[in-house]
Amino acid sequence: MNEALRLCALRGATGCTNTEQDIQEKVTELYEALLSRNGLEEEQIVSVQFTVTPDITVLNPATALRRAGKAQNVALFAAAEPVIDGMLPRMIRILIHCYLSKDHKPEHVYIHGAEQLRPDLMKGPSKIK
Numbered sequence: 001m002n003e004a005l006r007l008c009a010l011r012g013a014t015g016c017t018n019t020e021q022d023i024q025e026k027v028t029e030l031y032e033a034l035l036s037r038n039g040l041e042e043e044q045i046v047s048v049q050f051t052v053t054p055d056i057t058v059l060n061p062a063t064a065l066r067r068a069g070k071a072q073n074v075a076l077f078a079a080a081e082p083v084i085d086g087m088l089p090r091m092i093r094i095l096i097h098c099y100l101s102k103d104h105k106p107e108h109v110y111i112h113g114a115e116q117l118r119p120d121l122m123k124g125p126s127k128i129k
Contacts, residue, residue: 007046008106010034010096011121015113017090020059026112027064030094031071037107038100046097047075053091054083061092088117 016026050061062076108121
């Protein structure tokens, strides 16, 4: 890569039910959407961090991502969200640190009910590209 790169942080979140299948599907969908929308290859990723609300208990999102065959050589970390009055239930948040072209404007992804977490970052409907 000869172009100038900068370290970026891509954000996103998804709602899901507390089942292994739904967590697996939603985490994979969220991750793939962030990569797709940002023209990102896994080699550009430094680390991926997840947080989960206290009602997500059956599967760690980092484990879900690994099971999907994704991010095999990327540092993954997951933590619990602090309990806040009025917090949205059943949410998984993601933060991807990666290198992108210095001219690239990061696109964040909020899906499956998570759109209301950051309406300021939403551009039209939250359909996955």
